[in-house]
Amino acid sequence: MTFPQGPVIWALVVVALVAVGAVLRARATNVKLRRHHAELRQERDALLHQRDELHVVHNGLLQRQSTELAEVRKDAEEETKAVLKAAVRTLQGLADEQQVVIEKAQRKYGDDPGILADLMAMDHANSQFGRRAQGIAVLCGGWLGRRETVASVFDVARSAQGRIRHFDRVRVNGQVNFSVVSRAVEPVAVVLAELLANATNYSAPGTPVEINIQAVPTGVCLIVDDAGLGMGQEEKDRAAALLSPQAAISVSSLGIPPQFGFAVSGMLAARYGFRVSVDSVSPYGGVRAVVLIPDELLTTEAPPAAAPAEAPEAAVSPAPQVRQADQWQAPAPAPTPLFPPTPQPDTATQPLAQITTTAGGLPKRRRKSPVSAVPSAEPQPVRSNEETASRLGAFQRGTRSGRDTTTTEGPEFQ
């Protein structure tokens, strides 16, 4: 019985030995793996730590880059604005100069309807050009230009009307006995012009745009109503943001073609202290824009009756500012004819004209009864008994008409 047991035992022993060996080997492997694992973990932790450090550095760099980028952008924007402002300032000056020249020409050649109409077309184009230049100047932090005198609210509205393309669609209703103080005259006119430009551009051609002037407890409202399609909520939000600017507006954010009406309005309103809103609906279904001029920017002072800049003498000398002051102080030294190119026949009234002058320096003719002002217009009856007197009168009239080559009137009418 021992025989058969022998091999089994041996086999068991061998198996046991093999097993022990295997276990020992596995354990050795295990230990080795564990050690490796620990090493790897350590390595990983080190790498993770390194990564975190890098992350922090990266974030720091990113932040620095973005602040530097913003700074560079701001610098670039400011430099662009400074260059634009300087360039536009020249344009503004030229537009104003040209306007004065055109006005002068309008008064000089005003008697010819054809020439006057052409000059008016030039004036119209130039006014729009001037408004555009003013808009860019405002966006670049520049100024509009200052008026010397106050202007009635009605005239501010009409001045704004003259600065847009489709001025003939605009109606101004209502007059109040208030004037806008001189420093706010141009800003209010420019803002109103921008609102009118929007109103006429975003409504059907031919539809009217109304300006209603209303006195309210806190000032005067200029209400612009159009009959367009109105604005969507998104547009209204954008407009509201531009109309109450929190920060300087970037020129490049205005799109191509740039839409700077609201941006200009917002900046001017904030700078001069009046309010602009476009969030209501007009009775015609379009947009209702409201400019509220507060009491601080209003005065009851009446604007000068005949604006001195519009007086004919104003057109003659080249330095308007200086001249204006002179005009107020000293009346015109000599009664220059109103319209030099067309000599007037009523030389007889000239001595009278020296007596008084208007505020604008114009010679003021004394009002007379019609009989004394002109010779009778009836056909001259030949009076044989007073032939001498009649002929003397005829002689006087004859020489007068000989000097006057423009008198081509037909018979009298009423």
Next chain:
Amino acid sequence: MTAPGEEQQVSSGFVRSYVITGGRGLPDAEDLSLVTLVTLAPDRQPPPNPSPEVKAIWELCSGGYLSVAEVAGHLGLPVGVARLLLQDLNQQGHLLRRKAPPPAQLVDRKILEEVLHGLQVRFG
């Protein structure tokens, strides 16, 4: 930003002439010539809500005859613009017009020559 003191002065006129005319066509110069005299017709009420220019014309013309040129001069407007406003008032029946002194019709050339000769003889 420029300081307010650096602000340039604007010297151009404020209300443009084409706004005053409302962009309408201008009347012919023959219609109301420079020397045509105008005045307000008696007992007229001013039109409702007159523009400042119409108001000024009303005041100017209420005292007696003034020529178109004078009205334009006092208003500081081009003659064509004043003419249009006067034409409006005329069409509404507010104005009386009287044409300028007519060219004399009784001028005798012979008398003129005699006077000229007389003057030449007397004053060389």
